[in-house]
Amino acid sequence: xxxxxxxxxxxxxxxxxxxxxxxxxxKRAAPGGIGSAAAAGICHSFSADGRCISLLKxxxxxxxxxxxxxxxxxxxxxxPRATFTPRELAELTINFxxxxxxxxxxxxxxxxxxxxxxxxQMIETLRILREDYRFSGYIHAKAIxxxxxxxxxxxxxxxxxxxxxxxxxSQNSLQLLAPDKTKQSIFTPMGFIQNRIQENSRDLVKYRxxxxxxxxxxxxxxxxxxxxxxxxxxxNLTEGLYHKYKLKRVFFSAYMPVTHDSLLPAIxxxxxLWREHRLYQADWLLRFYGFFAGELLDxxxxxxxPFLDPKCNWALHHLDSFPIDVNRAAxxxxxxxxxxxxxxxxxxxxxxxxxxxxxxxxxxxxxVLKRAQYFITCGGKTMEDIKITHNAVxxxxxSEKTLRLYHSSFTWQAEQLSLFxxxxxxxxxxxxxxxxxxxxx
Amino acid sequence: MHNRPDLIYxxxxxxxxxxxxxxxxxxxxxxxxxxxxxxxxxxxxxxGRKIATDLQKSSRVLTSISAKIGTAAxxxxxxxxxxxxxxxxxxxxxxxxxxxxxxxxxxxxxxxxAVNTLFKAVKYLERESHLLTGFLRFSIFNNVLVGxxxxxxxxxxxxxxxxxxxxxxxxxLIHDKTHGMGLVYQPYQSAIVPLEAxxxxxxxxxEQAFRELWQLFYDTIAxxxxxxxxxxxxxxxKRYWKYMTEFNxxxxxxxxxxxxxxxxxxxxx
Numbered sequence: 001x002x003x004x005x006x007x008x009x010x011x012x013x014x015x016x017x018x019x020x021x022x023x024x025x026x027k028r029a030a031p032g033g034i035g036s037a038a039a040a041g042i043c044h045s046f047s048a049d050g051r052c053i054s055l056l057k058x059x060x061x062x063x064x065x066x067x068x069x070x071x072x073x074x075x076x077x078x079x080p081r082a083t084f085t086p087r088e089l090a091e092l093t094i095n096f097x098x099x100x101x102x103x104x105x106x107x108x109x110x111x112x113x114x115x116x117x118x119x120x121q122m123i124e125t126l127r128i129l130r131e132d133y134r135f136s137g138y139i140h141a142k143a144i145x146x147x148x149x150x151x152x153x154x155x156x157x158x159x160x161x162x163x164x165x166x167x168x169x170s171q172n173s174l175q176l177l178a179p180d181k182t183k184q185s186i187f188t189p190m191g192f193i194q195n196r197i198q199e200n201s202r203d204l205v206k207y208r209x210x211x212x213x214x215x216x217x218x219x220x221x222x223x224x225x226x227x228x229x230x231x232x233x234x235x236n237l238t239e240g241l242y243h244k245y246k247l248k249r250v251f252f253s254a255y256m257p258v259t260h261d262s263l264l265p266a267i268x269x270x271x272x273l274w275r276e277h278r279l280y281q282a283d284w285l286l287r288f289y290g291f292f293a294g295e296l297l298d299x300x301x302x303x304x305x306p307f308l309d310p311k312c313n314w315a316l317h318h319l320d321s322f323p324i325d326v327n328r329a330a331x332x333x334x335x336x337x338x339x340x341x342x343x344x345x346x347x348x349x350x351x352x353x354x355x356x357x358x359x360x361x362x363x364x365x366x367x368v369l370k371r372a373q374y375f376i377t378c379g380g381k382t383m384e385d386i387k388i389t390h391n392a393v394x395x396x397x398x399s400e401k402t403l404r405l406y407h408s409s410f411t412w413q414a415e416q417l418s419l420f421x422x423x424x425x426x427x428x429x430x431x432x433x434x435x436x437x438x439x440x441x
Numbered sequence: 442m443h444n445r446p447d448l449i450y451x452x453x454x455x456x457x458x459x460x461x462x463x464x465x466x467x468x469x470x471x472x473x474x475x476x477x478x479x480x481x482x483x484x485x486x487x488x489g490r491k492i493a494t495d496l497q498k499s500s501r502v503l504t505s506i507s508a509k510i511g512t513a514a515x516x517x518x519x520x521x522x523x524x525x526x527x528x529x530x531x532x533x534x535x536x537x538x539x540x541x542x543x544x545x546x547x548x549x550x551x552x553x554x555a556v557n558t559l560f561k562a563v564k565y566l567e568r569e570s571h572l573l574t575g576f577l578r579f580s581i582f583n584n585v586l587v588g589x590x591x592x593x594x595x596x597x598x599x600x601x602x603x604x605x606x607x608x609x610x611x612x613x614l615i616h617d618k619t620h621g622m623g624l625v626y627q628p629y630q631s632a633i634v635p636l637e638a639x640x641x642x643x644x645x646x647x648e649q650a651f652r653e654l655w656q657l658f659y660d661t662i663a664x665x666x667x668x669x670x671x672x673x674x675x676x677x678x679k680r681y682w683k684y685m686t687e688f689n690x691x692x693x694x695x696x697x698x699x700x701x702x703x704x705x706x707x708x709x710x
Contacts, residue, residue, distance in 0.1 A: 007654055011661040028606040036607040043676070044575040045687060047663035050672025054575075057662060092654070098586065098611070099579045101655050101686065256666050271666055351551040354543075361552035 001082060003092065009082040013062035013073050014108055016258075017165075017221070018251040022054040022103035022138040024216030025160050033134030035097065035104070037160065037216075042103050055106035055140060056096055060084055060122055064110030068167070068178040070226050072258045073110045083112065086125040094133050104138030104160075105129070115146035119155060126158035138216075145185045149192055153213070156196060161216040161248070164190045166241075169234045173227035176263055193218050194245045217248035224279065225272040226255040226264060232293075232302035235282055239293040242286065252279045278304035285310055288342050289335045307406045312338045312397055315375060316390060322375040323382060326357050338397075339372030359383055371397060445471045451489040452530070454478035456522050459530055460499035462492050463537055472538070476530035510540035513548055517563060523595040526562035533559070570599040576681045579613065580641070581648050586613035587641065589684045597624045597633050605631055614639075652686050659687040 023041030043052040059073070061083035067074045084092075089107075096102045107125065112118045122141060129135040141159035143152055156162055164186055168174050171183050193214060200213035220241065224234065238250045254271035257264065282304070285291040289311070296310045297303075305313045315322065315338050324333050326348055334345040347365040351357060358378050363369055373383040374393045382388070398406060450465065450473045452458035462476050477489070506515045521533055535555040540547040550556045569592055577600075579586035586608065590596075597617050604613065605626055615624040616639045623636030644652075682688040 003654065004657060008657055008661055011658050015662050015664055029609050032610060034608060034610065036603075038574075038603075040571075042571075042575045045659065045685065046673045046677040047659065048670060048673060049663045049665075049667040050669035050676065051663075051667075052676065053659070053662060056658070095651050096655060098608070099581065099651060099655070099686070100575075100577050100586075100588065103575075254667070256664060273667065347551055350549050354546050354549045355552060357552065364552050364557045 003088065006082045006084055006088075007058070007092070009080050010058045010060075010062055010084065013079075013110075014057050014059045014106075016072065016253065016256065017057060017106070017108055017142075018051075018253045019140065019163060019219055019221060019249065020052055020054045020057055020106060021161075021219075021249065022140075024248055025138070027136050029136050030134055033136055034094070035135045035137030037104070037136070037138045044100070044102055054103045055138065056093055056102045056104070057106040058084070058089070058108075060089065060107060060109035060118070060125065061112045062110050063112045065113075066111055066178075066180040068180065069259065069261050069263060070167075070177050070223060070255070074259075077259070084125075086121060086128055089125050090128040090133065093129060094135065097135070097137055104140070106140040108142035109144065111144060111146075115144045116148050116151060119144050119147040119151040123151065123154050123158065126155065130158050140216075143189045143193065145181065145189055147189075152189060152192060153196060156193060156214045157211050159214060161219060162193055162214050163219045163221070164193070166220050166222045166237075168227055169222050169224075169229040169237055170227065173229060177226065190218065190220070190245050197246070217246070219247055219249040219251065221251035221253055223255050224252050224276050225269075230302040231275070231279065231282075231304050232297040232299070234279060235286075235293040235297055238279075238283060239286055250283060252276050252283075274306055275304070278306070278310060282310045290332050291336075307398055307402050309338075311336070312371065316393060319388065319390065319393075323377045323388070324375065325377045325380065326362065327352055327379060337372050337375045339368035339370065339375075341366075443471045446474050448473045449489040450476040450492050450530075452476060452478065452492045453494050455494060456519065457496060457499040458492065458494040459522065459533065460502040461494050462530065463502050463534055464495075464498040465490075465492050466534060466538070472534070473531070475528060476534060478530070506537065506540070509544060510537070510547060511545040514540055514545065517548070517559070520563045520566060520599075521559045523598060524562040524566045525593045525595075526558070529559075529562065532562075566594040566596065567599070569594050570596040572677075572681065573600060574603050576677065576685060577615065578684060578686045580644065580652075580686075582642050582645070584612070586611055587616070587639075588613070589616045589618060589639070591618045591680070591683065593619065595620055595622070597622055600624060601626075601631055601633070655686050656690060 021041050022037065023039060025037050026039045027035075027037040029035050041054060043054050045053040047053055061081070062073045062079070063081045063083060064071075064073045064075055067076050072079065089105075093102070093105045097104070107122055109118050109122060112121070122144075126139060126141065129139070138161075139159045140161045140163065141155050143155065143162050143164045145164065166186055167178060167181065174181055174183060196213050197217065200210065203210040204212070222234070222237075234252075241247045241250055254273050254276040255265065255269075256271050257267045257269050260267055282291075282293075282296050285296065286293065291314070296314060304310060308316070315336065322337075324337065326334065331345055331349055334340050334348055335342065340348070344366040348357065348362070348367070351361065351365060355361075356379055359369065359373070362372070362378070369383070373386055374388050374396070394406070395403060448471065450462045452462050459476070466472060473490075503515070506518065518533055518537065521529060521536070526532060532555065536547070536559050539550070539553065539555050543550065547556060551560060573590055573592060573596055577588045577590055579588045581587075595617070597615065597620075600615065601624060604615070604624075608626075610628055612627045614626075616636055617623065621635060621637045623634050623639070625632050625634060
């Protein structure tokens with residue numbers, strides 16, 4: 001089997017992994033070496049599905065001893081199998097990197113022979129890159145659940161970011177679909193990596209030249225729509241992961257049916273892309289906008305509104321805390337206004353030092369007045385001819401067609417999504433289809 | 442100070458030349474209708490006043506900018522000079538005049554027309570240069586990395602630190618076709634030189650093999666069920682596609698060779 005075959009098989013097997021970010025660490029090449037990294041991350045291309053390609057995302061091998069039902073690489077699946085040699089993969093990476101195709105390597109793997117053996121092979125690949133080629137580019141390595149802690153440590157010293165996939169958002173779902181994995185087998189390595197990162201940051205204070213352990217932090221991903229877990233559960237889990245395990249990112253992956261199984265959605269089910277999109281929006285609100293999961297969803301409302309983004313939805317239910325005056329409001333309050341984002345809020349703070357802001361000025365700062373006008377005042381004045389009632393705001397935020405769907409679907413919100421028979425329950429608003437993203441923004 | 446609707450400054454196109462125009466504007470207490478570089482293809486309705494580049498004057502302006510408006514403003518103006526903004530010279534002059542009046546606070550006056558125009562232009566420049574740190578593709582000829590770009594802004598000076606930190610031991614050439622400039626690098630030395638045309642030799646076998654491997658990867662990584670061409674175009678506008686390996690395929694090679702098709706290049710790694 002030559003490199004073309006291997007690359008095709010092992011890319012095909014890796015494509016359902018969402019994370020392709022190259023962010024979180026700043027590095028430059030050492031003398032005699034090659035490669036650097038930028039904390040903001042760099043996208044090198046975008047594939048036909050609109051996802052960013054930043055790293056060479058491949059499996060080391062798609063041979064796997066586990067039989068997880070949702071996975072293309074499960075041992076019972078009849079699919080061509082391939083395995084890279086460490087040197088082969090390292091050379092491919094360097095050659096792609098020199099041509100500026102990629103930002104680095106994303107290495108995951110099926111479990112070949114045993115978790116320890118697989119982990120050793122991955123370590124050897126990374127060692128060749130780091131030591132033989134003196135490569136300082138970005139490397140994201142997947143921790144193999146069940147591998148020895150000493151091996152995870154070695155892997156972590158070579159990689160920039162590590163991840164352990166949660167895969168499914170609840171213990172029950174795991175039991176059902178991934179019988180070889182348990183909650184413990186996932187959270188143990190995650191906790192271990194988190195501890196090592198903290199230890200390492202303490203060591204770095206004492207000894208400047210301590211080797212860095214996973215300097216870009218760790219991330220995880222979970223599959224959306226393969227199991228009946230609700231948005232509320234998923235968002236709470238996400239918030240918990242950010243607090244407890246200090247994760248850098250949680251990725252969501254709309255379930256793409258890859259197999260027939262009575263436990264899984266039918267093979268012709270469309271991936272719940274709109275739901276994934278809403279989850280990412282909420283994820284942003286948690287990380288950058290100071291929202292809590294409990295503010296966006298609660299026990300009574302367990303699913304996101306498909307027609308309104310989570311921030312607009314929150315604002316509409318809290319009309320009593322608006323309008324706020326852009327010339328006086330604190331940064332954290334500005335962030336809660338629909339139509340004002342992180343950048344425009346910062347610009348407002350800067351610009352109002354020298355002048356009083358008016359509506360035309362806000363437009364220049366990048367504020368989306370179409371949404372923001374209902375929630376703000378400039379020098380005590382609201383926008384001319386604006387009625388601030390729930391319905392008036394709704395009418396202007398949604399197109400006529402979506403508004404009709406919104407009103408006709410009041411029952412829909414209350415009932416939990418039946419995920420097993422679900423196709424997209426309502427057409428997604430056009431602007432959301434265009435904005436739909438996964439992975440890197 | 443007079444607005445002079447009948448006067449145009451002609452300068453030599455250099456940053457120092459522009460600073461001399463600023464000097465002239467203050468000395469004569471006037472604001473010209475426009476400031477143009479010699480190669481600007483604009484018919485002159487009014488007689489232009491030629492502003493000679495005097496390094497003494499320009500360095501006086503340079504020191505006064507960092508002293509009175511701040512180094513951040515100087516850096517900002519240098520960047521603004523690289524943008525493709527129409528009448529950027531005049532906008533820079535207006536910005537600097539505002540800056541001399543208000544001091545460093547001018548950098549906060551984001552809603553002021555003169556500041557806002559330049560801020561948007563600089564943001565565009567920075568975005569384009571950031572995209573090109575990703576979308577640029579090198580081909581390897583004789584162990585030299587060669588890449589071509591057609592940017593709207595003059596991004597080469599912004600790309601120098603990125604690529605020389607990334608490939609310190611390589612020799613590379615980035616050809617900016619729009620502005621006829623080239624960024625040349627060899628270990629620990631870099632220069633930006635005028636470069637009109639560039640003739641590339643034939644592609645070597647190894648280079649061709651890696652191109653095809655990359656195209657294979659690019660096609661395989663996409664998930665068919667979530668195809669979203671509009672989203673791709675939003676993130677990666679089509680004008681960048683022209684020089685990207687994944688979109689440059691020989692006519693007989695679409696779709697790319699699949700592993701089981703015969704006649705593919707054998708690659709020895």
